[in-house]
Amino acid sequence: MDEQRQPEPKKRVVVCGGGVIGVCTAYFLAKKGAAVILVEQTSIACAASGKAGGFLALDWCDGGPVASLARASYNLHRSLSEELNGPESYGYRPLNTLTLTITESQSSSPSRSRLLGDCTIPAWVDGPAHQPRTIGSTQTTAQVHPQLFTRTLLNAAVEKYGVEVVIGKLQYVRVEEGRVGSVVLEGRRVIECDSVVLALGPWSGKFEMLASLFRVYGIKVHSIVLEPKEPGAITPHALFLSYHPQGGKAIDPDVFPRPTGTFDWEVYICGMYTEEEVPDDPELIVGNPESIQMLKRVARNVSSHLADGEAQVKAEQACFLPYTDDNVPVIGELPGVKGCYVATGHSYWGILNGPATGVAVAELVLDGRATIVELTRFSPARFVGRRKVEV
Numbered sequence: 001m002d003e004q005r006q007p008e009p010k011k012r013v014v015v016c017g018g019g020v021i022g023v024c025t026a027y028f029l030a031k032k033g034a035a036v037i038l039v040e041q042t043s044i045a046c047a048a049s050g051k052a053g054g055f056l057a058l059d060w061c062d063g064g065p066v067a068s069l070a071r072a073s074y075n076l077h078r079s080l081s082e083e084l085n086g087p088e089s090y091g092y093r094p095l096n097t098l099t100l101t102i103t104e105s106q107s108s109s110p111s112r113s114r115l116l117g118d119c120t121i122p123a124w125v126d127g128p129a130h131q132p133r134t135i136g137s138t139q140t141t142a143q144v145h146p147q148l149f150t151r152t153l154l155n156a157a158v159e160k161y162g163v164e165v166v167i168g169k170l171q172y173v174r175v176e177e178g179r180v181g182s183v184v185l186e187g188r189r190v191i192e193c194d195s196v197v198l199a200l201g202p203w204s205g206k207f208e209m210l211a212s213l214f215r216v217y218g219i220k221v222h223s224i225v226l227e228p229k230e231p232g233a234i235t236p237h238a239l240f241l242s243y244h245p246q247g248g249k250a251i252d253p254d255v256f257p258r259p260t261g262t263f264d265w266e267v268y269i270c271g272m273y274t275e276e277e278v279p280d281d282p283e284l285i286v287g288n289p290e291s292i293q294m295l296k297r298v299a300r301n302v303s304s305h306l307a308d309g310e311a312q313v314k315a316e317q318a319c320f321l322p323y324t325d326d327n328v329p330v331i332g333e334l335p336g337v338k339g340c341y342v343a344t345g346h347s348y349w350g351i352l353n354g355p356a357t358g359v360a361v362a363e364l365v366l367d368g369r370a371t372i373v374e375l376t377r378f379s380p381a382r383f384v385g386r387r388k389v390e391v
């Protein structure tokens, strides 16, 4: 009798970090056939991935190191949206994008749309706005609600592809003879695995195994979320501002009106950067009051629809962008530790670049090489010799 061939056992992969990078990686690994456990210390999308703007651009990274990652990812966002009913489940939509200058000392404008040069300022932008320029169209710019996107993708990963979620803090990766054997969580829970992916965002800089090889640091950015009384008045335009406060230095806040589901809308405004130590617990990140006040000042000078009394404040918050020393993400296998991969350092473009990062890491872990983008530029090996890996 012919011997029956046993199916190959699934590769066991633990993905650590429940931000957009970890969730995208878990989704594409499981879709490709791995048995995936996602470990998150607090809650899914509790940090930058839940508090970001969610703006996406096809070609804004062209000419830089993440150009191909961004283009591949922009297209993946479109196909994921078709697969997961993005417009309804997480507010995916293409939109137009403008830059504007707002000068507090100048007078406001009537609430009707105004054609300045070849660019129309939408009617709801009735503050002292000038120098408008179109910098993105519905062909090249889009948006998602980042927390809803991350959570929707994880739900699909759990329901369709069997990803298991564990709430727990990764303490260390156990390495035997140069190869990953298991991960150990706080409280001594051990999870055996063939590979591990570390997607710890700005906390990568606090995780010794990574910190001994390269630096990841956090830049704190503030944001407010407003619910206008008349959401129908706000058109789908993302605004990148050059804002000149009376008697202060110019700042560059962003304003993103965005849907939060089928019928609800909000306006997200972010800006006000500071370099600060990342707290151990994401729940302890709060906005500095003066930065939050400044964003409220921006809101009422952009639009009377966003002034006190006209819009309810849904959130005042802050989160950390994960930066590397060369401002290029780190994606790849750690030198000298077989089966241990890292994906972090996506700075301002992590929501955009999450999907292509997830596909690339899934290919690397399961096939030994990524085809969606060339990963050499992102390899952690570029830091070898600058700091020493200790495991």
Ligand SMILES: Cc1cc2nc3c(=O)[nH]c(=O)nc-3n(C[C@H](O)[C@H](O)[C@H](O)COP(=O)(O)OP(=O)(O)OC[C@H]3O[C@@H](n4cnc5c(N)ncnc54)[C@H](O)[C@@H]3O)c2cc1C
Residues within 6 Å of the ligand: 016, 017, 018, 019, 020, 021, 022, 039, 040, 041, 042, 043, 044, 045, 046, 047, 048, 049, 050, 051, 052, 053, 054, 055, 056, 168, 169, 170, 171, 199, 200, 201, 202, 203, 204, 221, 222, 223, 270, 271, 282, 319, 320, 321, 322, 343, 344, 345, 346, 347, 348, 349, 350, 351, 352, 353
């Ligand atoms: C104000 C602001 C606006 C932004 N706007 C945009 C935008 O419009 N478009 C865009 O593309 N990008 C945007 N970004 C950037 C984007 O948010 C980030 O690049 C992205 O969220 C980073 O994702 P991440 O998964 O690497 O990190 P995070 O979202 O920080 O997730 C890391 C996760 O790892 C977990 N973790 C850490 N240590 C451990 C441990 N030891 N064990 C278990 N879990 C652990 C944390 O709890 C956290 O949930 C914005 C960022 C900010 C701050």
